[in-house]
Amino acid sequence: MKKIVPYLRSLAACSVLALCAFGTVNIRAADAPAPMEPTLEQRIFDLEAYVKNGQAGKDGDKTWESKIAGPGPGHNAWQMTSTALVLFMTLPGLALFYGGLVRKKNVLSVLAQCMGIAGLVTILWWLVGYSLAFSGGNAIIGDLSAMFLNGVEPGKSGAGYYWISDMMWAMFQLTFAIITPALIIGAIAERMKFSAVLVFVGIWMFAVYFPFAHMVWATNGLMCGPLNPNAAIKAIDFAGGTVVHMTSGWSALVLCLILGPRLGYGKDKMAPHSMVLCMVGTGMLYVGWYGFNAGSALGADAIASNAFATTTIAAAVAGFTWAMVEWITRGHPSVLGFCSGIVAGLVVITPGAGFVTVTSSVIIGVLAGIVPYLACSYLKKAFGYDDALDTFGVHGVGGTLGAILTGVFASEKANPVVAGLKEGLLMNQLKAVVITIVWSVVATVIIAYIVKAVVGLRPSPEVETQGLDINEHSEEGYIS
Numbered sequence: 001m002k003k004i005v006p007y008l009r010s011l012a013a014c015s016v017l018a019l020c021a022f023g024t025v026n027i028r029a030a031d032a033p034a035p036m037e038p039t040l041e042q043r044i045f046d047l048e049a050y051v052k053n054g055q056a057g058k059d060g061d062k063t064w065e066s067k068i069a070g071p072g073p074g075h076n077a078w079q080m081t082s083t084a085l086v087l088f089m090t091l092p093g094l095a096l097f098y099g100g101l102v103r104k105k106n107v108l109s110v111l112a113q114c115m116g117i118a119g120l121v122t123i124l125w126w127l128v129g130y131s132l133a134f135s136g137g138n139a140i141i142g143d144l145s146a147m148f149l150n151g152v153e154p155g156k157s158g159a160g161y162y163w164i165s166d167m168m169w170a171m172f173q174l175t176f177a178i179i180t181p182a183l184i185i186g187a188i189a190e191r192m193k194f195s196a197v198l199v200f201v202g203i204w205m206f207a208v209y210f211p212f213a214h215m216v217w218a219t220n221g222l223m224c225g226p227l228n229p230n231a232a233i234k235a236i237d238f239a240g241g242t243v244v245h246m247t248s249g250w251s252a253l254v255l256c257l258i259l260g261p262r263l264g265y266g267k268d269k270m271a272p273h274s275m276v277l278c279m280v281g282t283g284m285l286y287v288g289w290y291g292f293n294a295g296s297a298l299g300a301d302a303i304a305s306n307a308f309a310t311t312t313i314a315a316a317v318a319g320f321t322w323a324m325v326e327w328i329t330r331g332h333p334s335v336l337g338f339c340s341g342i343v344a345g346l347v348v349i350t351p352g353a354g355f356v357t358v359t360s361s362v363i364i365g366v367l368a369g370i371v372p373y374l375a376c377s378y379l380k381k382a383f384g385y386d387d388a389l390d391t392f393g394v395h396g397v398g399g400t401l402g403a404i405l406t407g408v409f410a411s412e413k414a415n416p417v418v419a420g421l422k423e424g425l426l427m428n429q430l431k432a433v434v435i436t437i438v439w440s441v442v443a444t445v446i447i448a449y450i451v452k453a454v455v456g457l458r459p460s461p462e463v464e465t466q467g468l469d470i471n472e473h474s475e476e477g478y479i480s
Contacts, residue, residue: 038064050075053299055162070155072163075299079164079172082295086175089288090114090182097281097339098186099477101389104273105467106190107477113185113197118178120198124205125174132206133173133213134159139222139232141211161298172295173213180209180244186389187252191262193459194472200255200451207443208251212243212436223432225425226417234421235432236410238307239296241351241403246436249396253387254444259457261386263464270388275335282339286315289346293353306414307353310361311346314353317362318345321369329377337373340394344372347398352406355418360409367405372398403433 038046038057046056046066053075057066095114099107121129131146146152152159152166160169181201185192215222216237223242225234237243262270272278293311297304322341323333348368349361356364376393387393407429412419421428451457458464463471470476 036064038067043067050163053161053163053297053301069157071157071165071168075161075163075301076157076165076168078300078304079160079168079295079298082291083168083172083175085288085291086172086179086295087288089285089292090175090179091118093281093284093288094179094182095281096277097285097343098189098389100274100277100279100281101186101272101336102189103270103467104478105469105476107273107277107469108473108475109194109468110185110189112194112473114182116194116198117182117185117201120202121178121181121205122174124202125170125177129177129205129210130170130173132210133177134170134218137214137218137220139220139228140215142214142218164298169298173217176240176244176292177205177209177213180240180248181205183245183248183391183395184252184255186391187256187387188259189388190468191259191388191458191464192255193456194468195455196451196457199455200447203447203450204251204443207447208247208440209243212247212439216243216432223428223435225421225428233428233431233435234424235403235428236355236406236418236421236425237351237403237432238354238406239293239350241347241399241406242432242436245347245350245395245399246403246433247440249392249394249399250437250440251444253385253392253396254441255448256387256392257385258445258448258452261384262388263461265386266384272336275339278339279335282342285346286342289315289350292346293350297354303354303415306358309358310349310353310356310364310414313358314349314361314365314368315342315345317365318342318348318368321366322373325370325373340376340390341369341373344368344394344398347395348372348402348405350399351402352409355406355410355415357409357411357414360411364402364405364409367401368398371401400433400437403429403436 042064045059046068049056050068050072056068057064091114095111098114099110102110126149128144128147130149130152131144132142134142135146136143149170152170154165154167156166157164159166160172181204185197216224216235218224219227221228222231223233223235224231225236289311290308294304294308297307319338319342322344323337326337327333345365345368349364352364372394375397376390380387380393407426410418410422410425412422448457459468459471
């Protein structure tokens with residue numbers, strides 16, 4: 001028994017030490033301050049932030065764990081709707097708009113190019129495109145941290161804006177990435193091989209689109225005035241004047257020059273085969289553009305309402321102006337003129353939709369109906385390039401005009417963010433315009449010659465004469 005007692009004492013001591021240690025851990029855990037529950041005032045603040053599309057859980061230097069953090073149903077619903085509308089712009093809007101403007105032997109080629117681009121860009125976006133456009137990196141390009149949409153969760157918010165799902169932000173931006181290269185095919189319609197189109201677009205997305213989406217819209221972007229206080233160029237682009245229309249428009253001009261004109265251009269009749277399809281496509285673009293512009297407010301708020309109104313008015317004014325100018329100069333207002341003017345108005349108002357007032361949008365609409373008309377009617381004829389469906393005249397010239405006019409008409413009455421960027425804004429817009437033009441032109445020249453060397457750009461003269469539909473897709477749009 002005496003031998004056992006020391007062992008019992010040692011065991012008891014160890015037990016006491018273990019209990020003390022355990023108790024200490026518990027005490028320390030209990031002493032650790034638990035996250036403070038938001039006060040009633042803070043919870044009301046969060047509700048007001050939601051209604052105003054502002055940030056919850058933060059008031060000045062005071063922060064708390066909001067009870068309603070994450071996607072907000074109303075704002076997120078508008079973002080989902082806007083995403084569907086922008087996709088609707090490409091499929092079927094742009095496809096029918098372009099499809100009606102080509103000859104009937106090439107209508108399916110245009111539809112196939114739009115659908116092929118939609119599929120290709122979606123794959124690239126999931127793989128690495130979103131990451132390069134919107135995650136980390138430097139002022140020019142993002143990094144690879146969000147490859148395969150890693151970390152992009154439907155239940156989280158903040159990647160795009162306070163109340164929209166991170167997943168919906170990624171999908172919304174995907175629809176912009178889809179339509180941008182699809183615009184280019186209007187300039188090279190009826191004379192570029194389907195394989196060449198896909199290879200060109202695949203390289204172009206990495207060389208042009210992903211960098212510009214990052215530079216203009218990412219929080220550390222080179223030209224993102226509203227979000228990056230250290231931006232080298234404090235420019236503003238509400239919905240894609242530089243990112244979408246200028247990059248595609250100027251690239252389209254270069255590509256059509258390298259390709260050369262269609263066989264028989266200037267000699268054979270190359271009138272649109274169906275103005276009915278063109279008009280239907282125009283209407284779809286008009287409706288879809290509300291997602292494009294008003295959706296870029298990233299919430300159903302006053303800025304979205306302003307963008308909705310300026311988009312409506314600029315497009316209507318531009319469509320009417322284009323047709324009236326055509327009536328004066330050519331003796332008739334054509335349906336093609338109305339359609340072209342409406343699209344030009346939508347293009348020119350895009351970079352300023354959420355930054356300018358309704359009155360300014362009227363002026364922008366008038367200029368959108370005149371300047372692109374002159375480019376399509378006289379500039380193209382003077383230089384002799386075959387911009388088949390006037391992609392450069394409408395998107396290149398119109399996007400450039402819109403970026404500059406945004407610097408002229410941007411007002412804090414439309415958007416408070418303008419107040420801090422007004423000084424030197426026009427000069428910053430001009431700098432952004434120059435960078436966009438030079439980058440797009442140089443990149444397109446390099447890519448075009450790479451594609452030409454690898455797969456070739458044009459089909460044979462026999463294939464082009466017979467039509468791309470039957471030769472490249474083994475189908476015909478119309479069976480007579």
